[in-house]
Amino acid sequence: MPKRDLISMADLTRADVELLLDTAESFLPVLERDIKKVPTLRGRTIINLFWEASTRTSSSFDLAAKRLSADTLALKASGSAVEKGETLKDTAITLSAYSPDIIVLRHPSAGACQTLSANTDASVINAGDGKHQHPTQCLLDLFSMRQNLGRDLDGLRVFIVGDILHSRVARSDIMGFKMLGMDVTLVAPPTLIPRGIEEMGVSVKYDLADLASADVIYLLRIQRERIKAGANYLPSLREYARMYGISQARLRPGQRVMHPGPINRGVEIASDIADDDENLIAHQVFSGLAVRMAILYRTIVGYSDGSAGGEVL
């Protein structure tokens, strides 16, 4: 079986996505047991290479691998040979000497997964590369939607609000949401909308006037760098919060708010929503574990089998 990478949502068909979500669902009972571990990937080796800061993604990949009984190895840029100037290619060659089955990579530069994949026999899973893609975040978002809003996401209306220009999550989500038949609208000031994004099949709006038509409001983090002098993406966080920040007052009943974290209270999200049980933000984190278990499992055993349940457990 040739190795299978997951670098972009474009690497997956709709059937692949549904299989991954079904597989993730089949892992949920494991996570509710007292002994939260299955022997499925015993003897397999999974390396987590995080060359950029991460809390949720790195911890959930690590735990997901352990729940499947794989041997794991976690490396960060600081304290590794990266600090001595080792290139990604040489790190790939070095780590490949351990014959890992999977290398999970988080990296600040788009294209890093391709460089890694070209220099290792391990399957590469993209845990975020530059502003390019974050496919496992998209899959866990889809899983949270399916668990909370019903299995059929076709026709669901999603507003993605925030810094689209700099967001790898937005790019993966647009592809995944469209793949499952959702209607996607992007909302941001024009400075944070990449030119030509409409060709991905989305609508673009510069204000929240139509917010009531959304079933799901997906918020993106606004980074402080965007208001640095000379950047001129935003005049101030205050103006952003006034025009695009989401608080209870802006929502109608039944609308669900999502956010990939970490959140900026008082900027893109008001505390009255962040602290409300109705939002899906904590569920997204929860989903990360089951979904990443499913991704690791499918990457190793293959995407061909439609019935995950029996053989997993």
Added chain:
Amino acid sequence: MERTWCRHAPAADLLITGGRVVDPGAGIDAQLDVLVAKGKVAEIGEGLSAGKNTRVVDAGGMLVLPGFVDLHTHLRTPGREDEEDVGSGTLAAAAGGYVAVFAMANTDPAVDTAAVLRGLIETARREAVVPVGFFAAVTRGLAGEQLTEMGELGACGAVGFSDDGRPLPTAALIRRALQYVKVSGRFIAIHAQDDSLMKGGQMHEGPASARLGLTGIPSLCESLDVARTLDIAAYEDSAVHVCHVSTAASLAAVERAKAAGVRVTAEVTPHHLTLTDEALEALDPNLKMNPPLRAESDRQALVAALRSGLIDCVATDHAPHAVEEKDVPFEEAPFGIVGLETAFAVLYGELVAGGALDLSTLVTRLSAAPARIAGLPAPSLSPGAAAADLCVVDPEAEWTVSPRSLQSRSFNSAWLGRKLGARVLLTVAAGRVAWDQLA
């Protein structure tokens, strides 16, 4: 005065028989024999015979063309001879059918003094396989501040002046350069780029960059600088050559300037004529260059402009990089690709075979047009030219671009691993056999 230099080699005596000779300047497109004696085209016609010391080359089924001239090559010498030197770069040129190339000045140190230029000329006399000439920098160290001694550099033989790789940063500097260059009788070649719109740019700004999440380089980044430079050239009545035009918007500015009588010429690269930003999906660093691959509408406008003559010539922007520099994530890779050895194969295969450009137009844009801009006589197959400058191409060949098949010291080609047609099998440059796959 001399503009190119080359190592010594014995003059060629060759009878090239039965090829399709295409020399648009001489009005020739016919199956003819070409006799080269003592390095000069002695006779062209049917059924020629040769003396017993003359090698006969059977060119049946092949094209016999005037040799090509490249106005835009990076030979990385001095400073990065690990990537390319005068010998390897000019051998790559010969393998691509080129009979003269001009090297850009962004070396280390830059070609910004007569001493550096004289050193290069001496190197060329020892090592160059085909004649090579040199641009000198517009500003010292390419720093965009103080003009170089263009008078002395021109007298030493600089073909023109360029800070290629970097734009001239201010209108005032562009103006001073365009004024002062007149002391040399040469021209300024511009790398058009508004740096304030370039910052962090990785690829053409458009739907593909939006999808890939790479910072875009808008077409405005080039066209604004082209337009302002040509306005200044008009005001100063000075000669400008626009390097590697990549956008339809820049063409509009060139067209306006030409219509107004401005002394402007323009070049386009083989990659901008045949590839677009849609090719970047897999984030291959060998598709990263500046200016970047543009939109399909830009590509079509460039082909039309090359056909009409609005763009005067093809230039390769041959930019060798060491393998370790390119074997990194796309976002960290330097700009630039090699191009001397693939130029004709790519353009013949993509444009001529596809019907977008006729062969004689392509030959003119690769040969006579750039020679004229450089102040060289046009390579010609008609008897009487000073020295034979020609190449023989097998249009039916199939070859794979690989580190082994390229003569350049670097192999950062956009077509690496791909099969191409039309292979140059013989090049005679300045009357000397410079490349020979027919022996």
